Structure formats: structure tokens, C-alpha cells
Amino acid sequence: MKTLAFAMAAVVGLFVGTCADAAITLGLSSVDDATMQFAGTGSQSTITFTNGPQGNSFGIRTVDGSPGGSATGLFGTISGSFSYSVAGITTTGSLQTAALTGTGVMSIGPAGGPALTATISGIDIFSLGSVGGLNGLNSLINLSNVSYSGSNVALLQLKNEVAAGGGVVTISYQFATPTSLTALAAAGCPTSTTYSGTISTVTTVPEPGTMGMAFSGVVLLGLGYYGQWRRMRA
Known part of the structure; x- marks a missing residue:
């Protein structure tokens, strides 16, 4: 027995x-003078992330689920562009949603490297009054192809967990006044704002x-x- x-x-x-x-979950926010920018044409809006004077887009502010929080204080960038079409906007009251397309490269690392790099894909976008977000509706996996050759504990954990189950990047933003997806896609001067977000990995749960x-x-x-x-x- x-x-x-x-x-x-x-x-x-x-x-x-x-x-x-x-x-693991990394909390991020844009650095001084770095923004996410909406460029509308009347039929669509293209979103890009600009860097601040030091060449960074965002900084890692918090780390949860990793010993020591060793990624706190690191900086990163988001390259590439994402877009949505006016024809694809769904409106429910003051909530507007749309599919977001496009890919870019997210990079995180200390000055002088090596940096962690990964492919970030557009999934969805929403606006609700003065706030909005990317991939905030369903929080689907949109981070893949992670590469990292350094020794940072948190970045190594991020790399391994994304490779095993995938990663999720969500971005949130806010304007001083209500700004819809339709308004952000209108033709005219680019509209920019600061942003914050999270980078997290998917916890492994057995199928039934x-x-x-x-x-x-x-x-x-x-x-x-x-x-x-x-x-x-x-």
C-alpha cells in the first residue's frame, strides 16, 4: 500500500x-516626450509609437511574478505600425471597437544590451469616452518570436514563458476630452497621447x-x- x-x-x-x-507581468508606461500617435486619413487611422530624446518609448515600472523584480527600470521601444478602418468600427452607445491590424517589434533591455526582442501583433482597439486601449477587449495572445541572450532574470522568465504559452501586451491611453475611434481616423493633423500597459505571459492550465x-x-x-x-x- x-x-x-x-x-x-x-x-x-x-x-x-x-x-x-x-x-510574469511587467507594467510599463511611456517615458517623457514619447507618445503613441494616431494619423487619420478619413478612412483609417495608423498608430505608431514615437521615442523620447533618449531613444526609448517606455519604461518598465513594475514586475510581478518574478523574483527580485530585476526588470524594473529597464527601457524599451515599439517599432512598426498598426491600423484600423472606419468601415470596421462597431458602435454601441459611447463604446467603439474595431479590429487592429499590423505588426511591430517590441524591444526591452539595458543600455548597451543585449535586449529582448519580440513580435507584437495588432488584435483590437476600443474607445470609451476619453479612454481607449489596444488589445484590451479580449487580451488575446499577441506577443511571439521572443529572442534574448542576456542574463536578466525577469527577461529570461518572460522569454521562456512566452515560448511555452504565448504573451499578451495591452496598451491603454487617455485624452483630456472624449475622443472616439471615428475622430482619431478623421483626416488632419496627427493626434498623440501618452500611454501605459502590461506585458504578461499565459499561465499553463490543463485542458479538461x-x-x-x-x-x-x-x-x-x-x-x-x-x-x-x-x-x-x-
Whole structure:
């Protein structure tokens, strides 16, 4: 029976270990004089991220889920462009939503490198009064292809967890007055604002089928060892 206990503990341990995988979350905000810029043509709006005087777009302000918070104080950039079309805007009261297309490269690292780089993809965009956000509706995976050769603990964890389950980048912004997606797509001068956001990884959670298989394995092991114990007692 002791063997049965160890076998069942091993299976349950594997199951619980899978459930307990921790995700890392980095909080970011734009640095001084760095903005996200909306350039409207009347039919669409293109979004780009400009750098400040020091060549950075944002700074990492907080780190959760990683020992030591070693990425706090690092800086990064977002290159590339993202866009949405006026024809694709859905309006519900004061809420406007649209699909966001385009890709860019997010870079995070200390001065002199090496830097972590990853592909960031557009998913969706919304506006609600004076606030809005990118990938804030569904928080779907939009960070991939992470590369990093340095030794920063948090960046290494970010790289490994994105490789294992994917990453999610969300960006939020705010204007002084209500500004809809329609208004941001109007032809005219570019509109810019500061921003903040998060970079997080996806926690590994077993599929229902995997959970069933794990518990079935425990039951089968139990029946097998119980039958063996009965035969030894006979």
C-alpha cells in the first residue's frame, strides 16, 4: 500500500505542478516626450509609437511574478505600425471597437544590451469616452518570436514563458476630452497621447481532457495496486 501512496502522489504532483505554473507581468508606461500617435486619413487611422530624446518609448515600472523584480527600470521601444478602418468600427452607445491590424517589434533591455526582442501583433482597439486601449477587449495572445541572450532574470522568465504559452501586451491611453475611434481616423493633423500597459505571459492550465486523464491514471493505478495487494493477502 505504501507503493500505491507514492505512485498516486507522483501523478497528483505532476498534475498540481502543471496547474501551478506562475506567469510574469511587467507594467510599463511611456517615458517623457514619447507618445503613441494616431494619423487619420478619413478612412483609417495608423498608430505608431514615437521615442523620447533618449531613444526609448517606455519604461518598465513594475514586475510581478518574478523574483527580485530585476526588470524594473529597464527601457524599451515599439517599432512598426498598426491600423484600423472606419468601415470596421462597431458602435454601441459611447463604446467603439474595431479590429487592429499590423505588426511591430517590441524591444526591452539595458543600455548597451543585449535586449529582448519580440513580435507584437495588432488584435483590437476600443474607445470609451476619453479612454481607449489596444488589445484590451479580449487580451488575446499577441506577443511571439521572443529572442534574448542576456542574463536578466525577469527577461529570461518572460522569454521562456512566452515560448511555452504565448504573451499578451495591452496598451491603454487617455485624452483630456472624449475622443472616439471615428475622430482619431478623421483626416488632419496627427493626434498623440501618452500611454501605459502590461506585458504578461499565459499561465499553463490543463485542458479538461488532460485533467480527466490525470485523474483516470490515479484511479487505474489504485485499482491495479489494490488487486495486487489482494492477491498477496490471499
